Amino acid sequence: AQKITQTQPGMFVQEKEAVTLDCTYDTSDPSYGLFWYKQPSSGEMIFLIYQGSYDQQNATEGRYSLNFQKARKSANLVISASQLGDSAMYFCAMREGGTGGFKTIFGAGTRLFVKA
Amino acid sequence: GAVVSQHPSWVICKSGTSVKIECRSLDFQATTMFWYRQFPKQSLMLMATSNEGSKATYEQGVEKDKFLINHASLTLSTLTVTSAHPEDSSFYICSADGTSGRGTDTQYFGPGTRLTVL
Numbered sequence: 001a002q003k004i005t006q007t008q009p010g011m012f013v014q015e016k017e018a019v020t021l022d023c024t025y026d027t028s029d030p031s032y033g034l035f036w037y038k039q040p041s042s043g044e045m046i047f048l049i050y051q052g053s054y055d056q057q058n059a060t061e062g063r064y065s066l067n068f069q070k071a072r073k074s075a076n077l078v079i080s081a082s083q084l085g086d087s088a089m090y091f092c093a094m095r096e097g098g099t100g101g102f103k104t105i106f107g108a109g110t111r112l113f114v115k116a
Numbered sequence: 117g118a119v120v121s122q123h124p125s126w127v128i129c130k131s132g133t134s135v136k137i138e139c140r141s142l143d144f145q146a147t148t149m150f151w152y153r154q155f156p157k158q159s160l161m162l163m164a165t166s167n168e169g170s171k172a173t174y175e176q177g178v179e180k181d182k183f184l185i186n187h188a189s190l191t192l193s194t195l196t197v198t199s200a201h202p203e204d205s206s207f208y209i210c211s212a213d214g215t216s217g218r219g220t221d222t223q224y225f226g227p228g229t230r231l232t233v234l
Binding site for chain 2: 037042043044045047091095103104105106107108109
């Protein structure tokens, strides 16, 4: 069965510093995708970054990068140069078997607080 | 990018009434849509997978007779909460997969519908 674990219920980071949000996953399917989403207080789910299980390089999207360690089954999100607007809930998610038509499961989430 | 809308964005209803929530993919066709519910300070929990032209697949523990899902077209899926009760109060979010080749590496989420049952 799929499983996503986020062990940090809450994290604090000083503005302009980098922060790492942890995520580990468990799957027996060799083909899967890993996602990170941001959910501000408004509730909308904002897609941040995607990593495919066969991707050789770590994904990057602007200030977001994904530290993908396949052997350890971890997919940590790194946010560089934190901004006050980064304060939100962050969810790690996984999808097995490619990207079409398969359900996504979410971790419990990490609430990030950025301090001025 | 791909856009998914939900309507209404919030709804308050009396206990015992039924509420319909619409999920639309605005600029792409979605053969598959997903419905999630999220309780305060909790994660998203998948309720069901909605496939165009066929019956929805419900997750274990989700009452299919209470949460009716219809996916009649490639751009519209509806979730009807029948005989709603206060414990059904939650944030309901839909998401959609595209078929155009654009955005197939991710699901696109609607903005959510906050349901409050009095």
